[in-house]
Amino acid sequence: MQHVSKRFGATIALQDVGIEVAAGQVLALVGENGAGKSTLMKVLSGAIKADAGRMWLDGEPYRPGNPLEARQAGVAMIYQELSLTPHLSVEENIMLGMEPSRMGIVRWKEVRRRTIEAIREFDNPELTPDARVSKLSVGSQQLVEIARALATGCRVLVLDEPTSSLTRQDVERLFEIIERLKQQGKAIVYISHFIEEVRRVADKVTVLRDGQVAGVSAVDDISNEDIVALMVGRQVEELYPRSKRKRGELILEVNDLAGVEKPESASLKLHRGEVVGIAGLIGAGRTELLRSLFGLDPVRSGQIKLGVYTGQASPAQRWTQGAGILSEDRKEEGLALDLSIAENVTLSRLRGFGPLGTVLPSRQNAATYRWIDKLEIRCRDPRQSVLSLSGGNQQRVALARLLQHDVDVLLLDEPTRGIDVAAKALIYKLIDELATGSPAEGREPKAVLIVSSYLPELMGICDRVAVMCRGNLGPIHQVNETDEHKLMLEATGQKN
Amino acid sequence: MKQDNRTLNSQFSILNSALASNWRRWLNTVGPVLALLLVYGIFVCMAPSSFRSTANLQMIAKHTTIVGMAALGMTLVIISGGIDLSVGSIVALATAVIAKLLQDYGAGPVAAAIGGVVAGALVGLVSGTLITSLRVVPFIVTLGMMLVARGMAKLIGQEQKIDVDTEKLKWLDELMASVPKGSWQLLPLGVWILIVMALAMAFLLRYTRLGRHIFAIGSNEQTARLCGVVVWRIKVIVFMLCGAFAGLAGLMQFSRLTVGDPTVAVGLELDVIAAVVIGGGSLSGGEGSILGTLVGALIMTVIASGCTQMGLPNYWQEIITGAIIIIAVALDRLRHRRAG
Numbered sequence: 001m002q003h004v005s006k007r008f009g010a011t012i013a014l015q016d017v018g019i020e021v022a023a024g025q026v027l028a029l030v031g032e033n034g035a036g037k038s039t040l041m042k043v044l045s046g047a048i049k050a051d052a053g054r055m056w057l058d059g060e061p062y063r064p065g066n067p068l069e070a071r072q073a074g075v076a077m078i079y080q081e082l083s084l085t086p087h088l089s090v091e092e093n094i095m096l097g098m099e100p101s102r103m104g105i106v107r108w109k110e111v112r113r114r115t116i117e118a119i120r121e122f123d124n125p126e127l128t129p130d131a132r133v134s135k136l137s138v139g140s141q142q143l144v145e146i147a148r149a150l151a152t153g154c155r156v157l158v159l160d161e162p163t164s165s166l167t168r169q170d171v172e173r174l175f176e177i178i179e180r181l182k183q184q185g186k187a188i189v190y191i192s193h194f195i196e197e198v199r200r201v202a203d204k205v206t207v208l209r210d211g212q213v214a215g216v217s218a219v220d221d222i223s224n225e226d227i228v229a230l231m232v233g234r235q236v237e238e239l240y241p242r243s244k245r246k247r248g249e250l251i252l253e254v255n256d257l258a259g260v261e262k263p264e265s266a267s268l269k270l271h272r273g274e275v276v277g278i279a280g281l282i283g284a285g286r287t288e289l290l291r292s293l294f295g296l297d298p299v300r301s302g303q304i305k306l307g308v309y310t311g312q313a314s315p316a317q318r319w320t321q322g323a324g325i326l327s328e329d330r331k332e333e334g335l336a337l338d339l340s341i342a343e344n345v346t347l348s349r350l351r352g353f354g355p356l357g358t359v360l361p362s363r364q365n366a367a368t369y370r371w372i373d374k375l376e377i378r379c380r381d382p383r384q385s386v387l388s389l390s391g392g393n394q395q396r397v398a399l400a401r402l403l404q405h406d407v408d409v410l411l412l413d414e415p416t417r418g419i420d421v422a423a424k425a426l427i428y429k430l431i432d433e434l435a436t437g438s439p440a441e442g443r444e445p446k447a448v449l450i451v452s453s454y455l456p457e458l459m460g461i462c463d464r465v466a467v468m469c470r471g472n473l474g475p476i477h478q479v480n481e482t483d484e485h486k487l488m489l490e491a492t493g494q495k496n
Numbered sequence: 497m498k499q500d501n502r503t504l505n506s507q508f509s510i511l512n513s514a515l516a517s518n519w520r521r522w523l524n525t526v527g528p529v530l531a532l533l534l535v536y537g538i539f540v541c542m543a544p545s546s547f548r549s550t551a552n553l554q555m556i557a558k559h560t561t562i563v564g565m566a567a568l569g570m571t572l573v574i575i576s577g578g579i580d581l582s583v584g585s586i587v588a589l590a591t592a593v594i595a596k597l598l599q600d601y602g603a604g605p606v607a608a609a610i611g612g613v614v615a616g617a618l619v620g621l622v623s624g625t626l627i628t629s630l631r632v633v634p635f636i637v638t639l640g641m642m643l644v645a646r647g648m649a650k651l652i653g654q655e656q657k658i659d660v661d662t663e664k665l666k667w668l669d670e671l672m673a674s675v676p677k678g679s680w681q682l683l684p685l686g687v688w689i690l691i692v693m694a695l696a697m698a699f700l701l702r703y704t705r706l707g708r709h710i711f712a713i714g715s716n717e718q719t720a721r722l723c724g725v726v727v728w729r730i731k732v733i734v735f736m737l738c739g740a741f742a743g744l745a746g747l748m749q750f751s752r753l754t755v756g757d758p759t760v761a762v763g764l765e766l767d768v769i770a771a772v773v774i775g776g777g778s779l780s781g782g783e784g785s786i787l788g789t790l791v792g793a794l795i796m797t798v799i800a801s802g803c804t805q806m807g808l809p810n811y812w813q814e815i816i817t818g819a820i821i822i823i824a825v826a827l828d829r830l831r832h833r834r835a836g
Contacts, residue, residue, distance in 0.1 A: 316724035336716035
């Protein structure tokens with residue numbers, strides 16, 4: 001691919017991007033969320049058309065009009081969200097859309113033969129031709145997708161964040177399969193933002209940032225730090241500011257908290273003036289912990305002490321007690337997308353916007369202007385619907401709600417998921433400011449509890465960090481006394 | 497230079513989209529009004545001159561009152577993302593309750609009127625409570641309550657109309673009576689009540705916390721919950737208000753017929769929902785306005801009146817109204833797709 005560009009309206013998603021991958025080679029495509037990785041791969045797989053640029057496949061010009069043409073040319077894509085039909089069997093899924101048939105009647109024997117051929121490689125007992133896909137584990141489902149790609153005779157295989165929902169074992173198995181495919185001479189593009197994985201499977205790495213190629217290198221010739229620096233476009237210390245914070249009074253204390261399913265057991269102490277991180281794998285129960293703290297999920301047992309208040313409380317009570325939560329799911333839960341920015345920012349506390357308990361829209365808007373300026377939200381005015389904003393700006397609106405409410409305890413669930421680097425940098429800076437406080441301006445230091453799946457981020461901004469594994473919250477470590485490797489081992493339950 | 501051009505361009509595009517968005521917002525509120533003027537204009541041209549007469553305008557206002565009153569409450573329900581199918585039955589129940597109180601329990605007109613409204617509010621309270629506590633969708637719960645309320649109306653009347661002696665009515669039959677020509681009152685009392693209630697509800701939706709919470713729940717219930725809105729409480733209040741307004745519509749109905757009639761207003765809920773939808777309410781919640789709803793109700797009465805005046809058979813009126821409902825919603829979708 002050379003000089004590929006793509007615009008969406010005013011947003012430039014890709015600008016003059018080129019990548020190259022040879023047969024029998026694994027190219028890792030890395031970059032932050034929103035860097036343009038997925039867009040680039042959609043161009044490659046024919047799902048969208050580029051505005052400019054050309055592509056070659058085996059020296060021939062390659063111009064797919066749609067994903068089907070791309071498949072026929074030998075380019076197959078495995079997306080993050082699996083695209084299988086859950087109610088059909090493995091063989092039906094693998095052959096879907098290309099069933100061998102005679103006069104419209106499917107030749108099932110041929111289907112079975114080809115399926116067995118395709119899945120034999122994987123050597124996975126769960127994977128049988130007539131197993132129902134919905135009954136398979138996520139890892140096995142992914143293998144079905146790969147088998148489908150192989151059955152079409154693909155030469156270029158694109159894997160988009162393939163390990164994001166896999167267990168440790170499945171990841172290992174996947175890496176073996178990638179190695180085998182490589183030896184068979186397939187060209188593989190591996191998209192990820194886990195640098196360790198890249199190091200493990202790839203021969204070559206291309207880093208994308210803000211829709212442009214930030215760097216290309218053989219994996220062996222580049223350090224992890226350099227890759228990160230290329231990804232974020234600045235030195236790591238600049239990205240994660242850390243003022244001198246002063247740990248203050250204890251404000252949130254949790255003892256042996258258990259929810260209905262998760263968390264099983266969690267205890268922690270959070271003080272004013274500090275940022276505490278919770279690391280762990282997806283599904284470990286971190287989100288559920290925050291939700292049950294905030295009264296969004298039911299609590300089965302355990303104690304919660306928030307400021308002077310003890311015991312369980314509804315979300316409404318938590319807000320009045322001085323806590324606020326940022327949902328991990330901005331679109332489904334965090335924001336009412338059809339409503340205006342001002343409505344979203346002020347929704348948690350509508351008092352004080354007019355006399356006699358009334359709510360005057362003009363005052364809501366006036367209050368919102370302050371946060372539009374402070375958080376550099378790109379919009380026309382506060383009445384604009386949140387739907388029309390970019391992901392990064394939407395997240396700023398969601399955060400502005402906590403600031404407008406002026407809460408003392410901020411529960412942030414994946415605050416930087418799916419947003420651009422500029423928005424991330426702003427959020428890190430903001431978290432630091434909140435935790436530090438400013439006596440000159442009369443702002444007390446706040447307490448921040450942050451859940452993230454991105455370890456470098458937690459290591460960068462937190463004072464202390466704990467790991468959640470299978471519903472249990474581990475001991476809290478000082479950030480400077482631990483490292484990513486140790487935390488990762490703890491997250492996967494391999495400690496001791 | 498190139499850079500300058502680009503910033504200039506982007507400024508232009510921001511300006512353009514700002515204009516477009518204001519235009520859209522404007523169209524949102526003015527659209528139904530324009531449609532009403534259009535429909536009215538067509539009939540002014542085609543129908544005999546009696547259509548234009550003051551008497552007929554009064555007629556239209558009067559006929560809009562029952563649907564319009566019930567539609568005020570329905571607007572709240574639909575904005576919150578729900579629906580209430582029981583309003584027709586509540587109207588019948590309210591007429592029965594009012595008649596029974598007047599005739600058999602010796603209640604005064606005020607007490608009887610309040611009784612009708614309270615009966616409606618109670619049905620709404622039950623609907624709202626069932627919806628929030630059992631977590632059954634409003635469609636099903638209110639479908640059930642539609643039958644329950646209708647049955648209760650028939651129980652009160654023992655399957656008969658309840659006649660009320662004329663001297664017991666006092667002022668109750670004047671709510672919907674025609675106003676003598678040249679009177680300062682201009683419109684029947686019932687119409688004035690509708691206008692006052694509409695202003696109150698418009699204020700409630702726009703300027704109170706309850707109103708903002710109703711919009712928030714309809715737009716995204718999860719967000720509302722996250723932000724500490726007590727969702728179940730708001731929903732119960734909304735269904736209660738809807739029931740109360742249906743009860744008020746029942747009072748108007750009673751005033752018109754001066755009997756308690758358990759079989760009246762069958763299918764009225766569909767007219768009421770249609771009024772809200774024509775007025776820009778979205779059945780998926782988060783959208784709708786009181787002005788739009790009233791205009792929607794007016795459009796339907798204007799069509800009915802115009803068709804009658806032109807001597808067109810009843811079925812034409814139904815066909816035209818049906819077509820307008822579909823066109824209104826289709827236009828709405830179209831506008832959304834552009835905006836989205």
